[in-house]
Amino acid sequence: MAGLVIACTATFGDEAEGLLTEGVAPHTLSLSRQRSASNLSAAERDEAVLKAEVVFGQPNPEDLLAAPRLRWVHLSSAGYTRYETPEVREAFQKRGIALTTSSGVYDEPCAEHALALVLAASRRLPECVQEQLGARGWPSREVRRRSGLLRGRSVLVLGFGAIGRRLAELLAPFEVELTIFRAHPRGDEPGRVVVRDGLEEAFAEAEFVISTLPENETTRALVSRPLIDRMQPTAWFINVGRGTTVDQAALHTALTARRLGGAYLDVTDPEPLPADHPLWQAPGCWITPHAAGGQREEMVALVQHFLDNLRRFERGTALVDRVI
Template sequence: MIKPALTIWCNGRFADAATRLLVEGARRHRLVWSTVPTANILEEGRPDPAFEAADIALGQPNAAQCASSTKLRWMEVTTAGYTRYDRPEFFDALRARGCVFTNASDVFAEPCAQHALSMMLAFGRQLLPAHRDQLADRSWHFTERRRDSRLLNGETVLMLGFGAIGRRLAALLAPFGMKLFAVRRRLHSERGVHIIPEEKVSSALAAADHIVNILPENDGTRNYVNARRLGWCKPGAKFYNIGRGTTVDQDALAEQLRAGRLGAAYLDVTDPEPLPPSHPLWTTPNCYITPHTAGGRIDQDDALVRHFLQNLAAFESGGDMTDRVV
């Protein structure tokens, strides 16, 4: 039996090739474009009258409209994070009427994991100080750079949060023979990674050479990396944030860097974003910043559309959907 066509509402803006891919892949259904598309996948969409007809939503739909809709059966957000939707009452409203919620973690896990690994290697191999030398006096710091170079082999990594990005990073780090720990609420085992409960985070921080923050933003994670937890860190440890800027007390982080207790910090996310040019983090010693680009990939739009179409096929057939949250 051929199932009836569904109305797919979308407020995303995709490159031309990805748009054609979406139109072709969803041709059996009615594809409705929002009259108020979002220019950035990190921005929430504004209320849209066309949304009321939607069986399926793709993009960054308005949270209030999603919660109140009686027709919506599935929504997929075009991001790994979903802070604006991450409320018990929102998910309760979806569950009450059997509405599915998926995100796009699978699209961004690989670039985020590679980004974190890149900075670990850059720190270890002294690429950043060498580049600074090149931009400054071009002195030949042969002895210092060789002396300060390190191997990742055998070092300890603690991941704060462990989902799709953490699993991919663990796989990338496996060839180095590192000791991998992760703290998260669900304590079921993961291959090659020691999952630890919250009450053991202090001892894990004290042993970690690298601390990778992958925490999402919610009521329980804001300022999770605070002065107290930073004080537990191993002297000289390196801190990486590819989660959300609001999960870190940035003043406390800067103080640890200025005092030399932390070896370095790499921040792909900050609070606020964009980070104002006058913000002290820009000039904090051994603090390296990228402008929320860890998830970037040249084929992002194609990957997002393919992720959605794969889930659309599963939704139609009743199969397992990728990155299902609810």
């Protein structure tokens, strides 16, 4: 397959863009006028997308609906909320247009980040950091007394996409009691599975609740006040999914009342989290700036993932991370 017009709406830096330019040959690469470096916002409307057969990046959904030659869209993100609309899905299915994501780039770093946060909570690392930045005492006995082992603990993972699956694999050596929330169980999950009706009981039992949930109509504010209120006073809530899936006011209330062991949030609503937002000062709340999916080789990995899928597209074989 030769002669495709490929539009790119994102920026990736010199090294990755050099790889992209070389890797798409012999096809034509068309760079949008206003490319974005952020996966959190769609690009402005652009004529390059309207003329393309393949689009890579975060294109404007309106352009995708209007592009007459479009055959495949590959997103530079794991999430695809802005494209998960009835209009886009109907048009893509009717015209046979494929939509793929970059989940395969982000599952490993997000899962490792979540595991790191669980271990940090178990080993009381936040308290040690606070001590070093504050009084610089030596509360050895207290830290040792409060430290726990991850092995055998009860862990609830919300969502079982690419990140949830990889996180389950990383948790396996610790022999945790794993419970998985999945809207549509498939029978291949490596642990007990609950659906929405079983969440209250699962939240009450878990010592760690780890959310990898994407944002969509069924997940917005899913982690609600009633669920948070069911959590144990020593339990931790960790979010590497999307901030909009959590009732943040309810989480803040629980933390302030010290009815939770603590929370690690890599995602919030809104983002960036305003400097005066109460979560910054909530007891036991630790925030990382939507960094879970990051790694030094992120941009190169994104481009390579697209190029690997491009080779599949050329051969007519199944695309990786296809959602439509």
